[in-house]
Amino acid sequence: MYRKQSWFTRFSKKAAQFTGRPAAFGIAAGSIFVWMFSGPIFGFSETWQLVVNTGTTIITFLMVFLIQNTQNRDTAAIQIKLDELIRVTKGHNALMDLEELDEVALEKFRRKYEKLAANARKKMDEGEDDTDSPEP
DSSP states (O other), X not given: OOOOOOXXXXXXXXXXXXXXXXXXXXXXXXXXXXXXXXXXXXXXOHHHHHHHHHHHHHHHHHHHHHHHHHHHHHHHHHHHHHHHHHHHTTOOGGGTTGGGSOHHHHHHHHHHHHHHHHHHHHHHHTTOOOOOOOOO
């Protein structure tokens, strides 16, 4: 049932873990300081400027794909966990695939739940409990 992770998935997970650490920030900040302080050595030339511009552009471009891959996987996992919670609590199964609906349908659901929340706050203001599970 479980497939082995692809090389890209393994790589993006490791890259995301590494780049999210203080050490990675330190390396990036250190690189910028080295570049800044080397400016006088290279006479603040166009090549000196091009080095940092090209480097940061390439890194940013590649990181976008790694971050998106990690975000997609995390979002899918969270969605599956939420769907399972809805299923096991005998909740409203129609809510299980909301991410697949268009904006109009999502807005209808959002308005229903806003009304439920407003009613619950009103009950609490009147001293009642907010522990029921009304139908949306």
